[in-house]
Amino acid sequence: MPGDMPRHADLMERARRVIPGGMYGHQSTARLPASFPQFFSRAEGARMWDADGREFIDYMCGYGPNLFGYGFAKVEAAVDAQRALGDSMTGPGPVMVELAEAMVATVAHADWAMFCKNGTDATSMALLVARAHRGRRKIVLARDTYHGAAAWSTPRPGGVLPEDRAHLIYCRYNDPQSLEDAVREAGDDLAGICVTPFRHETFRHQHLPELEFARLARELCDRHDALLILDEVRAGFRLARDCSWHDLGVEPDLSCWGKAIANGHPLSALLGSERAREAAQKPYLTGSFWFSAVPMAAAVATLKEIRESDYLERTIRTGTALRDGLQQQAASHGFSLRQTGPVQMPQILFEEDDDFRLGYAWVEGALKRGIYLHPFHNMFICAALTEADVRETLEKTDLAFADLRRDAPGLQGPPPQIAATVAAMAGDRR
Amino acid sequence: MPGDMPRHADLMERARRVIPGGMYGHQSTARLPASFPQFFSRAEGARMWDADGREFIDYMCGYGPNLFGYGFAKVEAAVDAQRALGDSMTGPGPVMVELAEAMVATVAHADWAMFCKNGTDATSMALLVARAHRGRRKIVLARDTYHGAAAWSTPRPGGVLPEDRAHLIYCRYNDPQSLEDAVREAGDDLAGICVTPFRHETFRHQHLPELEFARLARELCDRHDALLILDEVRAGFRLARDCSWHDLGVEPDLSCWGKAIANGHPLSALLGSERAREAAQKPYLTGSFWFSAVPMAAAVATLKEIRESDYLERTIRTGTALRDGLQQQAASHGFSLRQTGPVQMPQILFEEDDDFRLGYAWVEGALKRGIYLHPFHNMFICAALTEADVRETLEKTDLAFADLRRDAPGLQGPPPQIAATVAAMAGDRR
Structure with a gap:
């Protein structure tokens, strides 16, 4: 100074x-x-x-993004190497394939990966994919949960229209009865259930997931041919070297990642199971910098450290x-x-x-x-x-x-x- | 190889x-x-x-992002310098203020700047700000224009609900009568008019803006206290060292930028006039990497080159x-x-x-x-x-x-x- x-x-x-x-x-x-x-x-x-x-x-x-420390040498070395080659080009680098393979190898439920920039991109994409899956509309989520800052999710009302949330049905986190009620309300129009792996809201105490709640979410999605979406944007790789619910034995169809996956470099991702692959090809989703190679190289190095350290x-x-x-x-x-x-x-x-x-x-x-x-x-x-x-x-x-x-x-x-x-x-x- | x-x-x-x-x-x-x-x-x-x-x-x-050449030395030097200090920290770097000042100094209509990652972030934010401005709902846009890949704008139907576009009214680009009709249809519920600076759609011939169309868009927004949004994501700084309509004498209230503003580094922006400042504070809009310092340092160097070369x-x-x-x-x-x-x-x-x-x-x-x-x-x-x-x-x-x-x-x-x-x-x- x-x-x-x-x-x-x-x-x-x-x-x-x-x-x-x-x-x-x-x-x-x-x-x-x-x-x-x-x-x-x-x-x-x-x-x-x-x-x-x-x-x-x-x-x-x-x-959230800083997982291994600001300026973590192994990740920054991968960034240096990719920067010398190219970043935002007219197509992705080979590193995109390498990263998708690494994600699929790391996260048990995942058979494929799509990359984006914001956590909000990943959660918004998950909703579109869930709706495209069987052409249904209703998404069940937990009340007062933060899933991003798009019109359908942002916590303040400014500029938001009722239509932005027309087909969202809210339940209480960790409350099986409330989840069942919400799914019943959706009737034959249930596209998916979207939840965070644990409850981590501002101004409130946090709550780990109840096994019964997690299992019921999975069971209801199976019963109704809907997709279970786990929003791992904030918690991903902080609790496990896999989805945060892996140790509970509950696997989602779609999982949303961001924050820490490239140790501070801008990248988010939607991962999915085979079951959701066809639906993932229906919406047109993209962004100017979604295919940039440098943050992907950072993520490959981050995943390696996640697995090996x-x-x-x-x-x-x-x-x-x-x-x-x-x-x-x-x-x-x-x-x-x-x-x-x-x-x-x-x-x-x-x-x-x-x-x-x-x-x-x-x-x-x-x-x-x-x-x-x-x-x-x-x-x-x-x-x-x-x-x-x-x-x-x-x-x-x-x-x-x-x-x-x-x-x-x-x-x-x-x-x-x-x-x-x-x-x-x-x-x-x- | x-x-x-x-x-x-x-x-x-x-x-x-x-x-x-x-x-x-x-x-x-x-x-x-x-x-x-x-x-x-x-x-x-x-x-x-x-x-x-x-x-x-x-x-x-x-x-679009590559404006001065891939790996352009002056921008990459600014990136090197900022990387040595910090990127995605617990708050933005001083460079955010420097960049906002540079944007405001470069773009005539702009009195303030907000930064984001995708072009879609900037256009989606513009819609929320326009709706927050007077609490109205209708946005007039040109049919078949690409404004991003969110549910309200993405060109394919997969996963999109009718409600995502409930309050969008379409006109024909460069057709004053069609624009007037769309504004009439909005009645006293017009929040804004959102257009690209020229017509640049895939598979179609491009069209430069007709002066009468541009002036009418401005005039209708003034008459109805709505906001004129210029989507410069693709064209920004490719046609002018200011908004693309500056030389036509037509200034928007909000302008959306992305692609080239950091010569390939991931950054987009919403710029606005004094008139829209209060509305810009109403929605809650954010992203994990929106405040990262490195792309902002790249943008400061890019803007300098835009002004000086x-x-x-x-x-x-x-x-x-x-x-x-x-x-x-x-x-x-x-x-x-x-x-x-x-x-x-x-x-x-x-x-x-x-x-x-x-x-x-x-x-x-x-x-x-x-x-x-x-x-x-x-x-x-x-x-x-x-x-x-x-x-x-x-x-x-x-x-x-x-x-x-x-x-x-x-x-x-x-x-x-x-x-x-x-x-x-x-x-x-x-």
């Missing part, structure tokens, strides 16, 4: 002039504590630096150390955390903090000491995070808890930037 | 197993002559090499040399070409070739001599194409015309892979 120039504040001011609201989308800090930086100048391994040069251990991993065991180990450490630490300061979901994708909320005042104050205390935690979104543990990083994190969070113990009595809640959300939830953080 | 292995045929066979149909989307060669390669191993400047090592002068430019004049010069040369050459062989659209985005069809048998045979003759032309899609001239490349092209196309003169009497048409399209058009190539 040159001299004392408050570069970050200047950037925010400039951004307000040329970007609506100063920023938009999931990386907007509008609903985060005011001290959270909007712009980052650098990232490496498990760390990042904001535009004023402040260093953070990053527990967001770019909201102990990244999964390591992220579970560091994630467990973080969870256990925080739980004890919170108790020692008189607080109670509810940490939910897989340890490598933790959601960390305070018990008895329905208006998030404790959570917001605590992450601010951690942030000012160089630990970037999120107050309402699940986090991610990357394989570059070391046990020493976790120890450093816990040293800093201990200080943040001490601050919180001192400041809690004076806190007014909810934080104004999330007051409307908190009011709408009315304490329901199930 | 190692030894005599027919690598390309092997790739095609492997692809058929792990990719539905062997390939999909706009870069699928399923409707091209059988000799056209599906996979490319390398690209540089204005040339590319297929998986068997055959070299081509490429007139498709990756279907004579790329536009050069592509017009080489495009003119190609058009003039082909026209004379065709005549000398007893054929008549109809070459339409801007010379730097040429559509080259044969007169009296409604079933495309002449066009298909001619591009095959050129392809086997190392010239990659397209039989039904508009092409692109990149700034790396030299006058020597055009001379080399014309030498080869002359031989292709000679072959065609010899073979034409025996040709049966239409080519089987486009027979259905040709039948559906019934000779209408307007």
Whole structure:
């Protein structure tokens, strides 16, 4: 950072002039504590630096893409090699075939692969393929689940028409009766059931899938000749070296992938079983950069590391150390955390903090000491995070808890930037 | 290429197993002559090499992204510099602000910018913003115009529901009466008019915009407080260093960009005027890789080259040399070409070739001599194409015309892979 120039504040001011609201989308800090930086100048391994040069251990991993660490050498070497050949050409590179084969070899249910750019591309494509399968219309999904930001899925109403969701039927995640009811409502018009492998919504506790729910989803799709779609965009390869439900013995017909599959390079994918192959050829789906070779080369290298390294065991180990450490630490300061979901994708909320005042104050205390935690979104543990990083994190969070113990009595809640959300939830953080 | 292995045929066979149909989307060669390669191993400047090592002068430019040449040094240097810092981080880099400022400084109507990945993202976002503007539903567009591959726009019916297009009203491009009628049909529910800057559809002659049509679109949007959306995804910065209608004196409220704005790196954008800023903040729109810093750094370097180099004049010069040369050459062989659209985005069809048998045979003759032309899609001239490349092209196309003169009497048409399209058009190539 040159001299004392408050570069970050200047950037925010400039951004307000040329970007609506100063920023938009999931990386907007509008609903985060005011001290959270909007712009980052650098990232490496498990760390990042904001535009004023402040260093953070990053527990967001770019909201998911960073699986092995920012700038992970083996993936970047594959990128270098492919860049020297070509990227966005008049057709795909041979690497597209290599990647499709690697995906099919890695994910048990998959017999084929199609690549795209956004997670939303993959989930939207899955809906079209499911509808093309038997020419039916109804898709059953879990209420309040994030499946992307297209008109059919985006969580805010601005610009969305009722017709965009005309044939979506909502059930409750992990509730077999509710799923059966939704399928009954679809009648003979059921195209598919689309669910995330576990429940990972903002502002809410996470929930692992109930075996009965997962099996019932599969059974209902079989019974009605509909397609089971697993939306792995956020969780893919974070829980398993296969679909997240593989160990449950439940295989989907279609699975949607994105985020981490190329360790930060822009790529998403729809994988499918033989049963869905014909339907996958019916819709016309494409994008200017869907066939670019460089992100595919990054994905081939990422998949190789997924198969050959102990990244999964390591992220579970560091994630467990973080969870256990925080739980004890919170108790020692008189607080109670509810940490939910897989340890490598933790959601960390305070018990008895329905208006998030404790959570917001605590992450601010951690942030000012160089630990970037999120107050309402699940986090991610990357394989570059070391046990020493976790120890450093816990040293800093201990200080943040001490601050919180001192400041809690004076806190007014909810934080104004999330007051409307908190009011709408009315304490329901199930 | 190692030894005599027919690598390309092997790739095609492997692809058929792990990719539905062997390939999909706009870069699928399923409707091209059988000799056209599906996979490319390398690209540089204005040339590319297929998986068997055959070299081509490429007139498709990756279907648009390649503006200055594959691997253009100044853009790649910016990519190198940003990659050393960070790409897909937990927030955007400062380069996002720099790029938004550069876009606003370059495009006259734009007061703000939002970035995304696919052209489809930008056009879909434009529809949501237009609908959010006054809470209205109807969008007027030109029939048979390609605006992307989402359910509301994709040209094939597979998986698409009538509701996906419930509030779209179609007019005829360049037909003022038809535009007025469509706006009248929208009544007090008109959200916007969405058009391409010129008519560039596959299998059809291209048409430059009529001034009366463009002015009327602007006037109708003003009269009804609706938003005029210019879809520049394919044509952006190919015709002007601003919106393509700038020289007509017609400015949109929203413009959609993609393809060439980062010279092949994955980025698209929605630009807007002050009038649309508030509406742009209403929908929730985002994507995992929309805020990645590397493609933005590429776009900043691309915009600099757009403003500071004579790329536009050069592509017009080489495009003119190609058009003039082909026209004379065709005549000398007893054929008549109809070459339409801007010379730097040429559509080259044969007169009296409604079933495309002449066009298909001619591009095959050129392809086997190392010239990659397209039989039904508009092409692109990149700034790396030299006058020597055009001379080399014309030498080869002359031989292709000679072959065609010899073979034409025996040709049966239409080519089987486009027979259905040709039948559906019934000779209408307007």
